[in-house]
Amino acid sequence: MTAAVRRFFAARGxxxxxxxxxxxxxxxxxxxxxxxxxxxxxxxxxxxxxxxxFGNETVIQVDRQYDLLREIEDLQSAYRRQIEAGTLDLDALLAGWTATGDVSFTVSSETVSDSGGSFTFSTPVRKVRFTCGDYVMYSYFAE
Structure with missing residues (x-):
């Protein structure tokens, strides 16, 4: 490299x-x-x-759903205990049941029946409608 080129690059560095x-x-x-x-x-x-x-409204909704499930489970447990003891009186159980908290319930009578092939059955059941706020759940009980 010439001296001029070195000076050029040295000045640009x-x-x-x-x-x-x-x-x-x-x-x-x-x-x-x-x-x-x-x-x-x-x-x-x-x-x-x-x-x-996941605000306050979501917590309220989850609480309502939990209250409904807890109430249904409590009633089903009482129903199972009476069946196991052989003392089932479904009308008395449902009439004497009081819901807790904000849960309310109504009972209606229905009949479930079916026939197919060589069998026919007809069973009276109680349809229990549980409500808490905007949420509704159903449970069925047979005699």
């Missing part, structure tokens, strides 16, 4: 000032943090719109 350490400037760091904050806001906004909300 990086200039180092004494005491200078390589790194980011304050402006570059601020720009990086601003871009990160904008991306974080965009991600949380998108997540809030697409993910289900």
């Amino acid at each position: 990086p200039r180092r000032t004494p005491g200078f350490t390589p790194g980011f400037t304050l402006i570059e760091l601020i720009i990086i943090f601003v871009i990160g904050a904008v991306l974080a806001v965009m991600v949380t906004t998108l997540a809030r719109e697409t993910m289900p909300h």
